Amino acid sequence: xxxxxxxxxxxxxxxxxxxxxxxxxxxxxxxxxxxxxxxxxxxxxxxxxxxxxxxxxxxxxxxxxxxxxxxxxxxxxxxxxxxxxxxxxxxxxxxxxxxxxxxxxxxxxxxxxxxxxxxxxxxxxxxxxxxxxxxxxxxxxxxxxxxxxxxxxxxxxxxxxxxxxxxxxxxxxxxxxxxxxxxxxxxxxxxxxxxxxxxxxxxxxxxxxxxxxxxxxxxxxxxxxxxxxxxxxxxxxxxxxxxxxxxxxxxxxxxxxxxxxxxxxxxxxxxxxxxxxxxxxxxxxxxxxxxxxxxxxxxxxxxxxxxxxxxxxxxxxxxxxxxxxxxxxxxxxxxxxxxxxxxxxxxxxxxxxxxxxxxxxxxxxxxxxxxxxx
Amino acid sequence: xxxxxxxxxxxxxxxxxxxxxxxxxxxxxxxxxxxxxxxxxxxxxxxxxxxxxxxxxxxxxxxxxxxxxxxxxxxxxxxxxxxxxxxxxxxxxxxxxxxxxxxxxxxxxxxxxxxxxxxxxxxxxxxxxxxxxxxxxxxxxxxxxxxxxxxxxxxxxxxxxxxxxxxxxxxxxxxxxxxxxxxxxxxxxxxxxxxxxxxxxxxxxxxxxxxxxxxxxxxxxxxxxxxxxxxxxxxxxxxxxxxxxxxxxxxxxxxxxxxxxxxxxxxxxxxxxxxxxxxxxxxxxxxxxxxxxxxxxxxxxxxxxxxxxxxxxxxxxxxxxxxxxxxxxxxxxxxxxxxxxxxxxxxxxxxxxxxxxxxxxxxxxxxxxxxxxxxxxxxxxxxx
Numbered sequence: 001x002x003x004x005x006x007x008x009x010x011x012x013x014x015x016x017x018x019x020x021x022x023x024x025x026x027x028x029x030x031x032x033x034x035x036x037x038x039x040x041x042x043x044x045x046x047x048x049x050x051x052x053x054x055x056x057x058x059x060x061x062x063x064x065x066x067x068x069x070x071x072x073x074x075x076x077x078x079x080x081x082x083x084x085x086x087x088x089x090x091x092x093x094x095x096x097x098x099x100x101x102x103x104x105x106x107x108x109x110x111x112x113x114x115x116x117x118x119x120x121x122x123x124x125x126x127x128x129x130x131x132x133x134x135x136x137x138x139x140x141x142x143x144x145x146x147x148x149x150x151x152x153x154x155x156x157x158x159x160x161x162x163x164x165x166x167x168x169x170x171x172x173x174x175x176x177x178x179x180x181x182x183x184x185x186x187x188x189x190x191x192x193x194x195x196x197x198x199x200x201x202x203x204x205x206x207x208x209x210x211x212x213x214x215x216x217x218x219x220x221x222x223x224x225x226x227x228x229x230x231x232x233x234x235x236x237x238x239x240x241x242x243x244x245x246x247x248x249x250x251x252x253x254x255x256x257x258x259x260x261x262x263x264x265x266x267x268x269x270x271x272x273x274x275x276x277x278x279x280x281x282x283x284x285x286x287x288x289x290x291x292x293x294x295x296x297x298x299x300x301x302x303x304x305x306x307x308x309x310x311x312x313x314x315x316x317x318x319x320x321x322x323x324x325x326x327x328x329x330x331x332x333x334x335x336x337x338x339x340x341x342x343x344x345x346x347x348x349x350x351x352x353x354x355x356x357x358x359x360x361x362x363x364x365x366x367x368x369x370x371x372x373x374x
Numbered sequence: 375x376x377x378x379x380x381x382x383x384x385x386x387x388x389x390x391x392x393x394x395x396x397x398x399x400x401x402x403x404x405x406x407x408x409x410x411x412x413x414x415x416x417x418x419x420x421x422x423x424x425x426x427x428x429x430x431x432x433x434x435x436x437x438x439x440x441x442x443x444x445x446x447x448x449x450x451x452x453x454x455x456x457x458x459x460x461x462x463x464x465x466x467x468x469x470x471x472x473x474x475x476x477x478x479x480x481x482x483x484x485x486x487x488x489x490x491x492x493x494x495x496x497x498x499x500x501x502x503x504x505x506x507x508x509x510x511x512x513x514x515x516x517x518x519x520x521x522x523x524x525x526x527x528x529x530x531x532x533x534x535x536x537x538x539x540x541x542x543x544x545x546x547x548x549x550x551x552x553x554x555x556x557x558x559x560x561x562x563x564x565x566x567x568x569x570x571x572x573x574x575x576x577x578x579x580x581x582x583x584x585x586x587x588x589x590x591x592x593x594x595x596x597x598x599x600x601x602x603x604x605x606x607x608x609x610x611x612x613x614x615x616x617x618x619x620x621x622x623x624x625x626x627x628x629x630x631x632x633x634x635x636x637x638x639x640x641x642x643x644x645x646x647x648x649x650x651x652x653x654x655x656x657x658x659x660x661x662x663x664x665x666x667x668x669x670x671x672x673x674x675x676x677x678x679x680x681x682x683x684x685x686x687x688x689x690x691x692x693x694x695x696x697x698x699x700x701x702x703x704x705x706x707x708x709x710x711x712x713x714x715x716x717x718x719x720x721x722x723x724x725x726x727x728x729x730x731x732x733x734x735x736x737x738x739x740x741x742x743x744x745x746x747x748x749x750x751x752x753x754x755x756x757x758x
Contacts, residue, residue, distance in 0.1 A: 301585075
């Protein structure tokens, strides 16, 4: 089996799980409990918070959540009560859908245009910001195309226009994959554990410590300094910490390896059959391409028969057949129909990538023959 | 555990000498439907009785019973010892919190019971009135009836509600048919209609993987399972249609795609039916609903069938089919947006009134037997 849908989720890091296993069966206590076991559990979370601060910088702290979507929603609903919000048409649904719903219920939400590779048109974004802008959200790495937005520079320019706005970025597809060094202009940054070898159901909202006005989205027992109530997933947080460190320690090695994977893939793919959507300077972990005039989902199934799992940007479904983001990026139906997304992990083998590109070429050719009676 | 369920059957009464066989079928079907529940099942004069079950599961048992064809109605009853004090006490309890009008109707199978039926009704009715000031007696059209059934066993059943069940004939009483099931709204309803008439069902589905998705197949499995609940389980034959579709696309005129597909499906279905001892093909066709369901299209596909093709929905409006679909619990699944038919090869303008002769000429471009045999050699069988 060759798994190339790592932008959807990744295989869990087994060593990290084994290391954390004692938290399920021995030190399983509620971190809020006042006896020894509870304090042990609390210390595991403190330790994780320290690690996150070390990774993101002393001016940042982690609030643990249940997923990237919750982190995004916490940020959004905290800062959209007044004024206007500005975001991009290239956002993941976790940001797009809540802001779209706020707009539909009468809020002032502005969507910046995107370029053909899925990155934001920065000038357009800046033109939407005014004195009343309270919140800006720009995805760090686009989950469909891998396009990188230079969030540090964008945040700086946004705040030059309006220093009071809160700048958030969804970093779910960025962290552990591209270099992430948050500048002090970034206020909030969303993460998800399962995209980097952690567990589903665990996420974090990285918060700039100078930001005092964040409101909790989930209210209850006051965990996470009142910013995210609910008994902490101690086990999941510990696994998250381990995989985070693993990604930091092995960053250069992994990046080099995955860049080689991308090059290998792009060099082998038949350019007469496929149009590559991802740009040269996008995240090497995600490649978006289109079998123009063919159906991406059919190709996906054909590859599955060869034991290869990839993502698509469209589905054979009556509702929302096309990728919203790529449609906004300006592609026509022929391209949108044929979208395939290949996404790597640091343990993806070069030979598997070569095999995949070969099978993609073959299957696309066969499909083209069948569809057009060539 | 003083609650019991009584089950009544309907049309079997009319079936003369076959009645015994049909009753046995019904009994077995009911037992099969409730096999997952710990309970005892017995036959009492003209009815079945389920007792000794955990009360928590009453709704689940009633739901299972509602899917057994041949069951006419059922009632959840209180079971008390046959003495007037117990009967009064339980009747009062049943009426607690209720308002409106009521009457008491007593049947006395146990003729040794010292009080006459009419007197029992009067006495119980009087006590209910005393205990509940919101109730009034109306013997002509009451809002509910307290039924008291004094059995010969020394026990009395008391109930107020009779739930209408599926009706029809016991599954298996009317032979066996093969349902051609798609992922749409109609075919599960067609299956249900035949199941209701006592036909035991198996189902066949044609899928075009990789041109259609795995979810589309999963959806069909779910729908077939739902239909299977009305026939005590069901076997699904999944036939890969990809090669045939590709061949038609390659060798025949675009507009003949659907017409030819229907004929292939019919031929393959009939072979599967014959090989498995099934006596009829069932389709969800409704006259004029789509291009493949005009009388000309039906003629074209029907002409390749030699066994009866039953089309229980032929004269139904879509809205009526949807209503049944909602009732039998398949609608929500049917409208999931996974296409069961490959859109890659669908013609822009399918033939609405195919001419049989021309269809046959077009079909002549294909190795029909070879394609059918290939398809039959790759059938996946799923027991649901």
